[in-house]
Amino acid sequence: MLLELRDITKVYRVGVETIHALRGVSLGIDRNEFVAVMGSSGSGKSTLMNVLGCLDRPTAGEYRLTGQLVSRMGAAELARIRNEQIGFVFQSFELLPRQTALQNVELPLIYAREGIWGWRSRRRRAIEALTRVGLASRMTHRPNQLSGGQKQRVAIARAILNRPAILMADEPTGNLDSATTLDILALFRQLHAEGQTVIIVTHEDDVAAHCKRVIRLRDGQILSDLPIEKDQAGRFVDDVNERQRQRAAARQTPPARTGEAAAC
Amino acid sequence: MLNPLFYLQAIGLAIAQIWANKARSALTTLGIIVGVASVTAVIATLMGLKTKVLTEFESFGASKIFIFPNRPDNAPRNLYPWEEIRLKPHEVLAIAEGAPSVKAITPITEIGMTVESDDARLEGLSIVGIWPDWHQCERRGILFGRPFTQIDVDQARQVCVVNEAAIKELKLENDPVGEHILLGGRRFLIVGVVETIQSMMFGMSANKSEIFVPFSVAEKLQDKFFFMRCSALVKSPELSDEAKSEIRFILRRERGLGAGEPDTFAVEAIDQYISQFKALAASVTAIAGGIVGISLLVGGIGIMNIMLVSVSERTREIGLRKAVGATPAAILMQFLLEAVTLCLAGGFVGVAIGQSLAFGLTKIPNAGLEKAEVPLWAVAMSFGFCAIVGVLFGMFPAIKAARLDPIEALRHE
Structure with missing residues (x-):
């Protein structure tokens, strides 16, 4: 197991109110899995992502990542784990506006534990990462000179720079149009094919459909955890399958569509 | 703990931040700039004054000793009558003969008199009675003619030496040696012209007329209990303390002062005045430092304010x-470095302004500040203070940034 959650609970206190964001979540994810975490807002998927990404500590329960018990680590240790084991991709890219694409990609290296001696190899790694996401020609561009899809590619390059155990994406296509969404999802699939463990948090079934395993949450508990082919638990899945069927049908019978269009 | 690349990046980032918000940074650091500029200018002024004064003291003579009558502090007047405490010619002779560290000594006494030449009449001019050693003590040589000789003193000859101002005022010839002038109605032969005084200190001015006569002549013209003081030259400056104790010993013996009785005279070396001046300069520096401290404090609060703004702007x-x-x-260090960089940038501008102020001061005519310049230690000190202000006032915003919860921060709009 790459990571293992055992009976994780997370309780927030907002004023006098207590919110149970996670109520006993247990799951394991293996190396080179491609997982979608789904759920409506308030289902606890963001909290789960924060715990998985070591941004937050669970109130109770154990979380082991690559054998280390991270659920009881301090802030500085968690920062190191995030730096070395986890790559984040956010909905709104979170690039530093005044830095070039290359500088943005290098950001995690600034906080790495190695000394200055690896400076050249660092730069090489950053260039490599940018090349992997197909932006070798945009290295000196600043974020405002890049399209949304390119910005997200820079963010992905930054996330994979330290060869993290987990690539963690939070609604990575939420700010992108459908064509670019497909590009970015294709990139995630490619990285997965190259051996990267990927976890995508999303509420879109279209996005989840690209993954291999879907974990659905509701009210802080796991509703279902199935491989994509068997993921039928929610009505959303039926919708997805329905839509996919329709799309497949549309591709197979183009004349019918033109006919329909003509009829209209 | 943090790798060197981090520091480089943080400093680069700080400079980029300052550059991106030029106007804001300039206004923020105004307090620091004003503080540093004023301290630099004040120190430059003081250093200029100090250099000038010390050179004057040195030309005045670092190995010079003054002897004058002095009633002990808080002592009743009747216990130490003037007749007893005044310096007497035989005491000066005793010092001249008995003090081995003293190279030259002269009594000095002044009398107000009317001076007449063929073409001019000056009232109430002060006539100074001296020994031939006076030239050595005061380091003022003879331009024309000759100085007094021991014979002039021993025989109380009616000869005098004048300075250039006196020549002008009395409308004498440029080389007046051999002419006669009347001092209080008596005819005196001018035998020499003395060098004009170099220093403008102690109220002595180069433009003042001076007329010197042999001490023995002046003595005759004086009252019974006239006032006189002494100037002595020590063989070398290191012997100053020894000479002082010798003179003190001789005078106490001459006056028959018993053990436990206080001195009825004062023996002071020029270095005492130097140390007094240095103490004064130090206290002025301290006061200026205090004022600058306040302006740096105000500047520091400005820095803290802008750093808080920066932290909340850059929460994401x-x-x-x-x-x-x-x-x-790492976050704490980044924001601290940014605050320190901002302060140092302010300090840099402040030092530059202070430097040009100091340069401006040297150009003011007759202000006596030609030697004003900013010493290196003052520049170093300014930057040191700026760095300290940066750390002190950057700490609170930096701690605030370091404590931010990453989830909250990423959600911040």
Whole structure:
């Protein structure tokens, strides 16, 4: 197991109110899995992502990542784990506006534990990462000179720079149009094919459909955890399958569509 | 703990931040700039004055000793009558003969008199009675003619020496040696012209007429209990303390002062005045330092304010940095470095302004500040203070940034 959650609970206190964001979540994810975490807002998927990404500590329960018990680590240790084991991709890219694409990609290296001696190899790694996401020609561009899809590619390059155990994406296509969404999802699939463990948090079934395993949450508990082919638990899945069927049908019978269009 | 690349990046980032918000940074650092500029200018002024005064003291003579009558502090007047405490010619002779560290000594006494030449009449001019050693003690040689000789003193000859101002005022010839002038109605032969005084200190002016006569002549013209003081030259400056104790010993013996009785005279070396001046300069520096401290404090509060703004503006950036692995210590260091860089930039501008102020001061005519310049230690001190202000006032915003919760920070709008 790459990571293992055992009976994780997370309780927030907002004023006098207590919110149970996670109520006993247990799951394991293996190396080179491609997982979608789904759920409506308030289902606890963001909290789960924060715990998985070591941004937050669970109130109770154990979380082991690559054998280390991270659920009881301090802030500085968690920062190191995030730096070395986890790559984040956010909905709104979170690039530093005044830095070039290359500088943005290098950001995690600034906080790495190695000394200055690896400076050249660092730069090489950053260039490599940018090349992997197909932006070798945009290295000196600043974020405002890049399209949304390119910005997200820079963010992905930054996330994979330290060869993290987990690539963690939070609604990575939420700010992108459908064509670019497909590009970015294709990139995630490619990285997965190259051996990267990927976890995508999303509420879109279209996005989840690209993954291999879907974990659905509701009210802080796991509703279902199935491989994509068997993921039928929610009505959303039926919708997805329905839509996919329709799309497949549309591709197979183009004349019918033109006919329909003509009829209209 | 943090790798060197981090520091380079943080400093680069800080400079980029300052550059991106030029107007804001300039206004923020105004307090620091004003503080540093004023301290630099004040120190430059003081240093200029000090250099000038000390050179004057030195030309005045570092190995010079003054002897004058002095009633002990808080002593009743009747216990130490003037007749007893005044310096007497035989005491000066005793010092001249008995003090081995003293190279030259002269009594000095002044009398107000009317001076007449063929073409001019000056009232109430002060006539100074001296020994031939006076030239050595005061380091003022003879321009024309000759100085007094021991014979002039021994025989109380009616001869005098004048300075250039006196020549002008009395409308004498440029080389007046051999002419006669009347001092209080008596005819005196001018035998020499003395060098004009170099220093403008102690109220002595180069433009003042001076007429010197042999001490024995002046003595005859004086009242019974006239006032006189002494100037002595020590063989070398290191012997100053020894000479002082010798003179003190001789005078106490001459006056028959018993053990436990206080001195009825004062023996002071020029270095005492130098140390007094240095103490004065130090206290002025301290006061200026205090004022600058206040302006740096005000400047520091400005820095803290702008750093708080910067932290809240860049909350998302802090969140991102934490997400990619920045420890709280790294975030703290980044914002501290930014505050320090801002302060140092202000300090740099301040030093530059102070430097040009100091340069401006040297150009003011007759202000006596030609030697005003900013010493290196003052520049170093300014930057040191700026760095300290940066750390002190950057600490609170930096701690605030370091403590931000990464999730909250990333969610911040």
